Amino acid sequence: MYRSRPSGNLDNRALSYLSSITEDSDLFYYDLLGSQAHVIMLYESNILSKKETVEILKGIDQLLTNSNTLNEYADTYAEDIHEMVESALIKMTTMDIGGKMHTARSRNDQVVLDIRMKLRDDLNRISLNLLDLINSLLAKAEEHIDTIMPLYTHLQQAQLGVFSHYLLSYCFSLLRNFERFSESYKRINISPLGACAIGGSSMNIDRDKVASMLGFSDIVYNSVDATSSRDFLVEFSSNALNTMLDLCRISEDFIIWSTSEFGFVSLDDHFSSSSSAMPQKKNPDPLELIRGKTASTEGNLIAITSILKGLPSGYSRDLQEIKPLLWKTSSTLETSIEMMKEIVSTIHVDQNKMYLASVNSYAVALDIAEQLIKNGGISFRLSHKVIGTIVDYASRLGNVPLSSLTLSDITVALKKIDFSHEVITSEMILNLIKQNTPENSIRFRKTKGSPNKNEQKAMIAHIEKMVIDCKKDLDNRLNKLHLAKDLLDKKIKQLIDEGHNT
Ligand code: ARG
Numbered sequence: 001m002y003r004s005r006p007s008g009n010l011d012n013r014a015l016s017y018l019s020s021i022t023e024d025s026d027l028f029y030y031d032l033l034g035s036q037a038h039v040i041m042l043y044e045s046n047i048l049s050k051k052e053t054v055e056i057l058k059g060i061d062q063l064l065t066n067s068n069t070l071n072e073y074a075d076t077y078a079e080d081i082h083e084m085v086e087s088a089l090i091k092m093t094t095m096d097i098g099g100k101m102h103t104a105r106s107r108n109d110q111v112v113l114d115i116r117m118k119l120r121d122d123l124n125r126i127s128l129n130l131l132d133l134i135n136s137l138l139a140k141a142e143e144h145i146d147t148i149m150p151l152y153t154h155l156q157q158a159q160l161g162v163f164s165h166y167l168l169s170y171c172f173s174l175l176r177n178f179e180r181f182s183e184s185y186k187r188i189n190i191s192p193l194g195a196c197a198i199g200g201s202s203m204n205i206d207r208d209k210v211a212s213m214l215g216f217s218d219i220v221y222n223s224v225d226a227t228s229s230r231d232f233l234v235e236f237s238s239n240a241l242n243t244m245l246d247l248c249r250i251s252e253d254f255i256i257w258s259t260s261e262f263g264f265v266s267l268d269d270h271f272s273s274s275s276s277a278m279p280q281k282k283n284p285d286p287l288e289l290i291r292g293k294t295a296s297t298e299g300n301l302i303a304i305t306s307i308l309k310g311l312p313s314g315y316s317r318d319l320q321e322i323k324p325l326l327w328k329t330s331s332t333l334e335t336s337i338e339m340m341k342e343i344v345s346t347i348h349v350d351q352n353k354m355y356l357a358s359v360n361s362y363a364v365a366l367d368i369a370e371q372l373i374k375n376g377g378i379s380f381r382l383s384h385k386v387i388g389t390i391v392d393y394a395s396r397l398g399n400v401p402l403s404s405l406t407l408s409d410i411t412v413a414l415k416k417i418d419f420s421h422e423v424i425t426s427e428m429i430l431n432l433i434k435q436n437t438p439e440n441s442i443r444f445r446k447t448k449g450s451p452n453k454n455e456q457k458a459m460i461a462h463i464e465k466m467v468i469d470c471k472k473d474l475d476n477r478l479n480k481l482h483l484a485k486d487l488l489d490k491k492i493k494q495l496i497d498e499g500h501n502t
Contacts, residue, residue, distance in 0.1 A: 001077040001087065009077055018317070023324040024081035028067065030117040031081050031110070032060050033488075035089075037213040038105055038193060040491055045204050047104070052097045054499030057492050059092040080320075081114075082107045104205045106197040108227040108315040113193045115323065117214065119236055120188050120481075122330040123181050127474050129337040130178045130243070134171045134467055136345040138460060141167040145456045148438045149264065149354035150363050155256075157363040160441045163349060164460075165451040170250055171463045177243040178470050184235045185477065191216040195226035198314045213491075215484030228313045230304075233326055237301040240333045241294070247340050248294040251287035254347070258284055263353045268346035271339075286339050293332045300325040358438040360401045362391050367441045368402075368432050375432070376424035389417050390429065402433045 001010070010018070024031075036057060043053035062069050063085065075087035090098035141164035151161040191214060194200070194207030200223045211219045220226035257264035267284055275281035304322050311318055365387050372383040393413035394400050405413075410426040436444075442451050449455060 001075055001079060001083050010079075015077065015079065018079050020080045020320045020323065021078070021084065023327060024084075026118060026327055027081050027111075027114040027323075028070070028085075029064070030114040031085050032064055033117065033214065034110060034113050034193065035085065035101060036060055036492060037210045037488060039101060040213065040488075040495070041206055041210045042100070042103060043495075044209065045206055047203060047205070048100055050495070050499065050502075052093075052100060054495055055093040055097045056089060056101055057496055058499070059089045059098065061492070061496070062092065063088060080107070080111075082110050104194065104196060104201040104203040106195075106227075108197050109192045109195040109223075111319075112227065112230075113191060113214075115233065115326070116188055116190070116192070116216075119233060119326070119330070120185065122334070123185055123188065123236065124474065124478055124481075126240075126243075126330070126334050126337065127178055127181055127470075129334060129341070130174055130181075131467055131471055131474070133337050133341040133344070134174050134178075134463070136341045137167045137171050137174075138463055138467070140164075140344055140347070141171070141456070142460060144349060144351075145453060147349060147351045147354060148358045148442065150357050150361050151451075157357075157361045159366055159445075160358050160361065160363050160438050161451040162442060162456065163354065164456050166253075167344075168456070168459050168463065170246060173246050174243070175463070175466050175470065177239060177246065180239045180242065181236075182470070182473055182477075184232065184239060186217065187235065188232045189216055190218045190220050192220045192226035195220065195223035198227050199223055213484065213488050215481040217480075224313055227315050228311075230308055230319065230322065233322065234301070234305055234308070237297075237304055237326065237329050240329045241297050241301050243333060244290075244294040244297045244336060247290050247336050250340065250344075251284075251290045254343070255284050255287050255291075262357075263350055264357070265350065266348045267343060268348065271343050271346060286343060290336050290339065293336055297329050297332055300329045355438065359403075361438075362394070362402065364402065364433075364436040364438070364441045365391050367436050367444060368429075371432050371436075371444070372424060372429070375428060376421060378421065378424065385417060386414065386419055386424070386429070389413050389419075402436075405430070405433065 003009070009015075039048065039053055039056050039060075042048040043050065048056075069092075070084060070088050073088035073091040074084040075091075078084040078087055086098070086102055089101060092098065144163035144167065147163040148160060149163050149166070150157040151159050151166070191207070191211035193210050193214075194205050207219045211217075220229070254265055254267070256262060258266050267282070267287070269282070271286050273283045273285035275283065303325050307318050307321050369380070369383040369387040372378065372386065373380055376383075378386075390402065390405070390410060390413045393409060393416075394402055394405055397409070407426050407430055410429050414420075414426065414429075443453075445452055446455075449459070
């Protein structure tokens with residue numbers, strides 16, 4: 001709208017086509033904070049007088065306390081929130097004063113400043129949510145250290161495990177996502193302001209000062225990089241997608257396990273949908289939506305990188321298209337984590353169904369094959385063959401459990417592969433089968449990270465410690481931001497008070 005070269009106003013259709021006002025509502029607050037710091041820096045660099053600074057700060061204050069003020073004062077030709085705010089302040093303070101606010105600044109550094117400030121707040125809230133979800137997985141896991149269930153590969157029963165083992169696996173993977181977000185935070189939390197349009201300014205501004213007033217740990221040094229690069233938000237979107245993929249896999253598991261055929265778990269009624277037609281239905285819609293929203297998050301990442309792929313260096317208006325995608329990714333992730341947390345803490349677990357599936361399962365076959373190696377000194381390959389043959393025999397008998405095979409069943413089965421061995425007899429195999437109850441199957445597996453009780457307890461302790469460390473890091477980040485905000489507020493108050501007294 002500040003049209004010094006083009007004549008006349010922008011065509012109305014062009015204006016509404018160009019406008020980013022809708023998606024900019026999420027940036028309004030950050031735009032004002034950025035302007036507060038910028039204006040104070042201009043004052044401290046002797047570019048603005050105290051009177052001008054105070055007038056602008058008072059105007060910003062008014063916009064912050066009553067957002068209707070914006071619509072009241074802003075120019076209707078504004079293309080985005082930056083122009084809206086500036087035009088409102090000019091109207092509130094006169095062109096001679098408000099017109100100085102944009103000194104040594106461009107919308108190009110301003111927009112990416114606002115995005116970075118919003119994103120770091122989103123990231124911190126998401127990180128807190130992630131820790132809440134991890135804590136609810138931990139709490140459920142502690143209840144289910146002894147809840148035996150089959151573990152699946154290819155969705156076929158693979159080995160026996162316990163429900164806590166499953167839940168803890170997601171604590172680890174969500175903690176890695178927490179770490180990814182924390183790692184990326186340092187690349188988000190740097191200030192582009194002062195890079196101006198692309199090549200810096202001849203005004204005597206202090207980029208580091210604005211950065212520290214806004215709680216940034218540093219500046220984006222190079223002005224071309226500061227205005228052109230969006231790698232930080234690609235990283236954020238990719239971390240968001242990784243996290244959604246975790247939630248999506250949990251969702252898929254719970255959806256399958258809550259079918260009548262499995263019946264391992266059932267969602268709490270408060271998190272289940274019904275059918276408008278079939279009275280009996282209790283549907284896992286929230287989980288299905290997490291799955292669906294994961295696809296949208298993936299789409300957003302692809303759309304964002306596709307926009308970036310076509311661009312030269314320096315600001316291009318295409319970049320504006322990224323904002324709504326990014327906001328969507330961020331809010332989807334935040335609400336999906338919350339939803340999953342509630343679902344996990346309220347889910348009902350049918351231990352009997354899980355046990356029944358385990359006791360009738362061939363998922364002890366690998367345990368027996370390993371014990372055959374230990375007892376009889378044969379190769380794993382041969383042992384695999386022997387036990388596989390016995391399982392095949394049992395399944396042909398009508399899927400009977402291994403524990404109901406008789407000595408002669410085993411002898412007949414082994415004849416099929418002409419197996420005879422002086423130590424490994426049918427009796428020994430039968431004995432091993434009897435020994436490998438579901439409980440023993442789990443107890444016998446001692447490797448680090450396996451489902452036995454000691455390992456469950458060790459993993460829980462390990463995760464608890466990690467959660468405490470993560471929370472400390474997060475609190476540290478939040479403290480730094482609060483400290484900077486308090487200092488900025490104090491500075492503003494002091495300037496406004498001094499303005500009143502002169
Ligand atoms: N509305 C724009 C965006 O969201 C702000 C930057 C516009 N800069 C410009 N030179 N046209 O990206």
